[in-house]
Amino acid sequence: METVIETRGLTKTYGTVKALDGLDLSIPRGGVYGVLGPNGAGKSTLFRTLLGLIRPTGGEAIVMGGRIGDAAAMRRMGSMIETPRFPPFLTARQVLEWLGRAHGGVTPTDIAGWLDRVGLAEAADRRVRGFSVGMLQRLGVAAALMTRPDLVILDEPTSGMDPPGIQEMRALIRSLADDDGVTVILASHQLQEVQRVCDRVAIFNKGRVITEGRVSDLTASGERLRLSVTPLARALGVLGDRASLDGDAVVAAIARSETPAVIRALVEAGVEIEEARWIGADLEDVFMTETGWTGVQAGAAKGTAHAG
Numbered sequence: 001m002e003t004v005i006e007t008r009g010l011t012k013t014y015g016t017v018k019a020l021d022g023l024d025l026s027i028p029r030g031g032v033y034g035v036l037g038p039n040g041a042g043k044s045t046l047f048r049t050l051l052g053l054i055r056p057t058g059g060e061a062i063v064m065g066g067r068i069g070d071a072a073a074m075r076r077m078g079s080m081i082e083t084p085r086f087p088p089f090l091t092a093r094q095v096l097e098w099l100g101r102a103h104g105g106v107t108p109t110d111i112a113g114w115l116d117r118v119g120l121a122e123a124a125d126r127r128v129r130g131f132s133v134g135m136l137q138r139l140g141v142a143a144a145l146m147t148r149p150d151l152v153i154l155d156e157p158t159s160g161m162d163p164p165g166i167q168e169m170r171a172l173i174r175s176l177a178d179d180d181g182v183t184v185i186l187a188s189h190q191l192q193e194v195q196r197v198c199d200r201v202a203i204f205n206k207g208r209v210i211t212e213g214r215v216s217d218l219t220a221s222g223e224r225l226r227l228s229v230t231p232l233a234r235a236l237g238v239l240g241d242r243a244s245l246d247g248d249a250v251v252a253a254i255a256r257s258e259t260p261a262v263i264r265a266l267v268e269a270g271v272e273i274e275e276a277r278w279i280g281a282d283l284e285d286v287f288m289t290e291t292g293w294t295g296v297q298a299g300a301a302k303g304t305a306h307a308g
């Protein structure tokens with residue numbers, strides 16, 4: 001597997017806090033890779049370390065084939081870490097011209113193209129002083145991409161965006177990976193968005209990766225069979241502790257290969273089956289299970305944007 005990031009035992013401590021705790025991570029080239037985890041899990045510390053903004057306490061990382069800080073490797077990367085700040089008296093176009101001059105090789109046509117692609121064409125000649133957080137995020141993404149990097153790291157690219165903006169950002173991120181061949185690494189607390197846009201994810205907790213894999217595999221492992229049946233009590237009796245109630249349906253945690261036997265057992269017990277369908281676990285379920293989140297925390301996080 002060709003990788004864009006390889007870390008071995010990567011560690012960053014702040015006093016007694018281990019922000020990264022001996023992290024081993026391989027991120028393959030291509031596609032969209034999600035970095036998830038509760039507040040303080042170490043996501044931003046990882047990004048800052050990979051970008052050479054902070055020095056690790058221990059371990060090593062290879063980024064785009066070079067060591068952290070390697071100039072050639074860094075030129076192949078773009079990033080947006082937190083809501084970017086730009087000189088307020090410049091227009092969006094002037095911001096990109098200014099950053100483009102510093103990097104070199106960025107034409108006015110490139111800039112116009114990126115402003116259009118991030119949805120800022122109409123605001124291109126407005127001063128950024130009046131920009132909303134969502135507009136600054138869009139401009140930050142354009143700045144990260146206009147140098148045509150092979151790898152882009154985006155920390156919370158949709159924070160502060162309204163639902164249409166989030167949808168546009170999702171489409172842009174997918175097209176970067178699918179049409180431009182850019183590897184995108186993104187951190188987000190919006191798990192439904194992550195599930196829609198990412199190919200693979202790593203779930204962090206306390207500076208370590210606790211789960212890593214393809215989104216389709218992670219969610220498939222939690223698949224369950226949802227049955228609309230009468231009488232409910234008899235179905236529950238047949239299925240035993242593999243079943244739970246979901247409203248007026250029974251949800252059975254069984255393997256797909258067991259389906260015919262389970263259906264037969266229910267029918268033989270006189271249970272009438274009105275509907276049977278497989279439901280997948282969503283990434284939120286996986287996240288809550290892996291990080292040990294429950295109850296109030298989970299309810300508070302469900303479907304809400306992250307502000308911190």
Ligand SMILES: Nc1ncnc2c1ncn2[C@@H]1O[C@H](COP(=O)(O)OP(=O)(O)OP(=O)(O)O)[C@@H](O)[C@H]1O
Nearest residue numbers: 014017019037038039040041042043044045046308
């Ligand atoms: N400059 C710093 N000084 C001291 N502690 C820090 C510093 N930066 C991060 N930390 C600590 O390191 C841990 C990891 O923080 P980090 O910001 O990487 O987490 P995160 O996963 O990005 O969180 P969030 O989702 O809130 O952005 C936290 O305990 C944090 O308090």
